[in-house]
Amino acid sequence: MKNKKRYTVTAALPYANGPIHIGHLSGVYLPADIFVRYLKYNGKKVIFISGTDEHGVPITIKAKEEGLTTKKIVDKYHILIKKSLKKIGILFDNFSRTTSKIHYKTSISFFKKLYKKKKFIERETEQYYDNKVNQFLPDRYILGICPKCNYNIAYGDQCEKCGFSISPEELIKPYSYFTGVKPILKKTKHWYLPLNKYQNFLEKCIKNKKHFKKNVYGQIKSWLNEGLKPRAITRDLNWGIPIPIPNNLGKVLYVWFEAPIGYISSTIEWSFKKGKNWEKYWKYPNTAIINFIGKDNIIFHCIIFPIMLKIHGNYILPDNVPANEFLNIENKKISTSKKWAVWLHEYLEDFTNKEDVLRYVLISNMPETKDTNFSWKDFKQKNNSELVSILGNFVNRVVVLTKRYFNGKVPYPDKLSKKDLSILDNIKKSPLKIGFFIEKYNFKYALLKFMNLARLGNKYLTLEEPWKKFQLNKKRVKTIIYISFQIIGALGYLSNPFLPFTSKKILKMLNLKKKKWNFILKSNEIVKPGSKLGELNFFFKKIKNLIKL
Template sequence: MKQFNRYLVTAALPYANGPVHIGHLAGCYLPSDIYVRYLRAKKADVKFICGTDEHGVPITIKAMKEGVTPQDIVDKYYAIIRDSFAAMGISFDIFSRTSRQIHHETAAAFFKKMYDDGLFEEKESEQYFDEIKQVFLADRYIIGTCPKCGNDKAYGDQCEKCGTSLSPDELINPRSALSDAVPVKKKTKHWYMPLQNYEPFLNEWLIEGHKEWKNNVYGQCKSWLDSGLQSRAMTRDSNWGIKVPVEGAEGKVLYVWFDAPIGYISATKELTENWADYWSKDDTKLVHFIGKDNIVFHCIIFPAMLKAHGNFVLPENVPANEFLNIEGEKISTSRNWAVWVNDYVADFPGQEDVLRYVLCSTAPETKDNDFSWKDFQQRNNSELTDIFSNFVHRTMVLMHKLCGGKVPPMHADLKDAKDDAVYTELQDAVKKATEFLENYRFRDALAEVMNVARIGNRYLQDREPWIVAKQLPTNPEAQKQIDNAIHVCLQIVANLAILSNPFLPFTAEKICKMLKVVDRMLEWENAGRMDLVKTGYSLREPIMLFKKIENEVVEDQVKKLHQRLKEAVDAMNATNGTVAPAVEEKPAKAEIQFDDFAKIDLRVGTITHAEKIPKADKLLKLSVDMGTEQRTICSGIAEYFAPEDIIGKQVTVVANLAPRKMRGIESQGMILMAEDNGKLVFVNPNVAVAPGSGVS
């Protein structure tokens, strides 16, 4: 078996157009976190990579619906998603963004190398075009009547009323979502990746070389390859995304599924200067955690891209999960049929491990599975509380009551077959859990953790130290029997901390605090040991790790779920899927000089990046989103603002000022400021508007 010296683990980049729900957690983020925490406990060299995917049509559609800019959307949801993951203990080494400069540069360079190597095909095709807005329309920008249900606000890719997948050509009376005009077909040029050229490589590497992959992943890939691959466009007509870095590609950006997976590479670059070790050395194990809807992209398209580019390792495994349903119904974000992670964190403070436990216990590893609030309650009450927490709490209480609050000794002269049996069972559970974790069978691994808690409960119930304590005045061996029972139980508690840490990290931390041990005890090599807590050591007072959840609590959650569904459906019926019109762009004015100031063209921009300019105390170098382009502007505001404090700020820009060199940097505009008692303040709109909006 191949030996690996480092691990690179990625979790699918979530779209920054909404919060994450528990289906996302169960699909790839919780499994990947469990795996990474296990690898860290083994002292492996591992990097855990993720970030938000901030380009593509869903972002712009969301912005249109909310009447704000795409940048506003991604800024808002990046923070919500990041904080939700952190609250749930998802322990990324970096959580980046595809809007960051390092990603734009990395993705553009990746495309340019493939372009320079002659690996793309240039093709012209006819696509829908809005003659009023003068833009090509993605499928989601086309609205018409659904041929299935008659909904006259169906999108060009799907009818959200009946759920039917559509193409723009199937719509009756199609019209533009931007202007309501009837779109026309117009030729446009794009760059295609001839995936069929990579079929021999994919068949050898994947179909012949990775038969150990999960059946759902392997089967889907084989079906695609058996059907034959076709050329796929890797560029799109849009102003939101990474500009295609070749001549003659104005108004075109990289296809989001070309751009997004490169985000794993750019985030690793951002994380460590040794990023190439994790992406280029053969002794790296690359593992992608995803949901089943991303299988083709991660197992066929991205590996083909990596192979075409060269100098990159390929994934050793892609353990994709199936989908999680809620209360028997498919999760639907448009209908708000979802349990949002940020809502859960707010409603169940301090109970993050309960959700981690339930989602892992019911994880859709091989088939779609269901989450229900009743099952959530039952697993918490009868498993986490009655089995796991009960054993730990009883052990700690009895230790304080019968052993003076200190770890009692193990008396070898009274050790018997029952003590040996516990050790044997513990060793067997550790071995099974390790094997399951190595093979991405996290449900089975968690079951072994709970089995250890059951072993402890059974042993404690069998020894009955509280009954033996009644013999203390007359039986000189009674204290020794109590000591042995509590000693063994405390060692099991310590093992529960180690074994549960990948799954229930907050709980493992609480156990360590009670036992007064350092985090180093959680290293996986310690699992199975019966000398983890030392004789004579004083331990802290016991705390309840989990508590019962009452019926009213879960009933309220079910009511909330149905109420949100009703509100979402009512809103959809009221608007029938309409979206707010985009901000109309004004034609650019002629370039001016300072003495032509009367001809000034003022526009709103959003600062996306800011940094100090070396040896220039007053200047900041700004990247400003102007709607249709990113501009570099040097501004003399360094004495008043820290770079990190102005990211996301909307500003008024003199848009048609002639470029000028400042400290060797070409500045493409001027930020309009006001002076207030010696301080500079931005002149900006009092509500968010689309970048590029004119100021009149």
């Protein structure tokens, strides 16, 4: 990936049927944001793309629940999701929506290309139909018992409890979402993507994807071992993108087919705004496409979407799909239907100026290889014992000592000891240590390496005790404070991917301009002596009362 000229980084399109919760943030948007910030800090050409997914049955279900039209539902949640992500520091180059004219045009064009190449299979099959409401039932409108874990409220496309991808025919004792009665089977015509014809193609691709995360690679292999089967790309619905085939009223593109195309249409929208060539980011082989998703989307992004791109013929394939596992809350699976979630917009309202606290807690506990758990007790502990006591305490002590002894100016150092030189060497190596793990999509460990630098500063200050030495050895105190500011300067730059609001405050206090990531590697002096400190509007405060959900 290092020889790539540019990067297209996408984050899964959130369904516009509800607000963003911390599971979405931990699983997709924070890892994507960290990676993009790191790339941009390194001066790479990168676009960060997403948007709301505004078709599909979950949208229509939500509209019925809230007594609104589907259009009003998607408008409501598109605005809320976009605003919430921006407030937590997730800054997209373009955040679009799948109800846009550009997306309709792009999706229809994509479908036509495959249709003209005669790549679809046209089939008349029997599908579930609810006689009481006179409607074919999309997968999400069919419920029943999961054949894998026996959960009794599984959907016809996926079990919400175990995450198993299923088809309506596999459900035990299926019933209609609308009426609760057992649906009948009725004939209908649909178009299928022949995934089975591209099994060999995918198997060859997988051989070159040893850099995929184990959880992603394992799920792909599992599907390939079972053997791929044709999958329908159309549905009987009145909400979606109508298929461009005459005399097929009521047939729309299935959401899993058109939603990934949303990455492309969002990029095209970005290109119109910026006057750029979007094709460089999707068709040029010296571009790396990285799709950040949750584990429930692995099959769509690692099997179906690559096959779609392959059949089309004009697109490059994604370089990596670093999917995360799930985040639970208080040892219970997040469930929007059961109202068991921590909503991002509510957090931002209740915890003003604590954006980086949530970012820190979620990154430090990110479900990168297995499901993890969020608890308010852990939230409080990490805030108080790590952000306040380690990072905040170190910066605050140095600033207070500088104002007390040196009129708020960074002192000039005297002779550097071996310990001082060792710390400066450690600072120089920090961008490489942190960057190594970011590039491996191990953001949890990258954050640990960052915090180790703050720990080093705290330990240095505690052992040196400049407050005790000032009267006897003022020169040594000058050196201690000077070295401490080199650490703080590095923390200011290196915190950006993880804690962007904190980074901005530190750099502003030190009057430092934004530099490239590797600036620290080459710099012998991050903070110049004689620099006057700006105001420190301090960023972390102890939480006294335990919060309960």
